[in-house]
Amino acid sequence: MKAIIPVAGAGTKLRPHSYTQPKALIPLAGKTVLSIIIDQMLEAGIDEFVFIVGYLGDKIRDYVKAKYPDLKAHYVQQIDRQGIGHAIQITREVVNDDEVMVVLGDTICDYNVKAVVESDCSMLGVRKVDDPREFGVAEIDENGFIDHVVEKPHIPKSNMALVGIYKIKESQQLFQCLESNYMKGLRTHGEYSLTDALDCMLKQGVKFKPFKVETWFDCGRKDTLLESNATLLKKFDAHNTIQHQFENTVIIPPVSIGEGCDIKNSIIGPDVTIGENTRINYSIVRNSIIGSFSNLFDIVLEASIIGSDTGLKGETRTLSIGDNTNIDLG
Structure with missing residues (x-):
């Protein structure tokens, strides 16, 4: 299994900090957002990583090489940012048909990482939110499986938000759906969405189970970053x-x-x-x-x-x- 970590975003909501420092490298409770994610994956037994880099990508490379000199790391450059779906798509040659854990580079959650990694089914991290219109949303059937996902719906049919953590066994089908959406020009809110590719997989019969995260630390905005810092200081x-x-x-x-x-x-x-x-x-x-x-x-x-x-x-x-x-x- 490989871990895919997209860190190519410009971090516009954290400017001016993200002009010179990727938001994944902003210090947080004595670590960085990126080091917390990497440590979680390593503890769960994942030892091969694919970093999707773009703006300030050299700083990501330098940090990983200095902090984790023995890490088996690949770097894929996303020159033209067209959404998370596009970012994942360009990792295909590196991933091949291996199972993957996709963790967005500004996403820190409390959950049983090892149990998710070892699950015999593909899984999506979810958490109940008050206003799901700003998130990908998962609709869950009576058997506890996900039967539909939609990106930032105007009228949500569920309040279970996708938190940005995805365990995918059927990576070949994932890349087929990503490429199909790209070839069709299927964009949501102007971007190629990973959520749309996941829904494509669901329509093809792939089974996804939800797993609930205990705490979701939002590291994308100043106020929530400070809240996350305070909580993580206590946690660590x-x-x-x-x-x-x-x-x-x-x-x-x-x-x-x-x-x-x-x-x-x-x-x-x-x-x-x-x-x-x-x-x-x-x-x-x-x-x-x-x-x-x-x-x-x-x-x-x-x-x-x-x-x-x-x-x-x-x-x-x-x-x-x-x-x-x-x-x-x-």
Whole structure:
């Protein structure tokens, strides 16, 4: 079995951060979105990965090679982004007819990964949502199987949203449906949809079971990214910062602080992730994500995301600032 992880999206909802850093590499609870997904797959026994890269793809390659030097990894370039369906389609030569786990590169969920991987049936991850119109939606029959899926329906017949995790045994039929939809120009909301290909498979008689995820961490928007960071800090029990001896500084867990940080005269936490080699002085930071190699002085930050190589000075703010930025708020 191979894991396919699409990380070619431009991450427009997380700009300015995604201008210089793929959203899959944004720090989250001491890890990155991508490392959490890879670790889940490795723990379930999957050891071969196909990364669909595009915008800032070199950073994905460099990160994976540095973090997972022994990983069997393939990289497929999606030059023209035409949707998730198109992205999966271009992996065909790498996948061949192997079973696949497809996990969208901004999707983190709590679920029994090993049980899904070892299932004798294709499976789709689902979760009940209040408004399913912004998601792919699964309709489930009385026997507990999925009998129809539709992408972002105007009038949903179900409130079970597809979370972006797909275990597919019949990969040959998947690629046949993807290619057929592409040749027909069958687009949904302007893109070639993976959901449409899955529905094509259902019409051909392929059986899909739903599996419910316990928690679905949304990493696509600033507010939900901060919520996910706070929840994951608690989940990973991120109290390792107690061992750090920072001068005249109070640490309020849960907090994750990277290696090489220099923090003085500050209050950090709760719910804060700080990248490596960041300097903070005379500041208060809570419910925020701070990138690596940044410099914060005399500032109060709450509900903020600060990119790497960033300098900030002065006053209280709620900010969303990309990499390589220097701002004096004094």
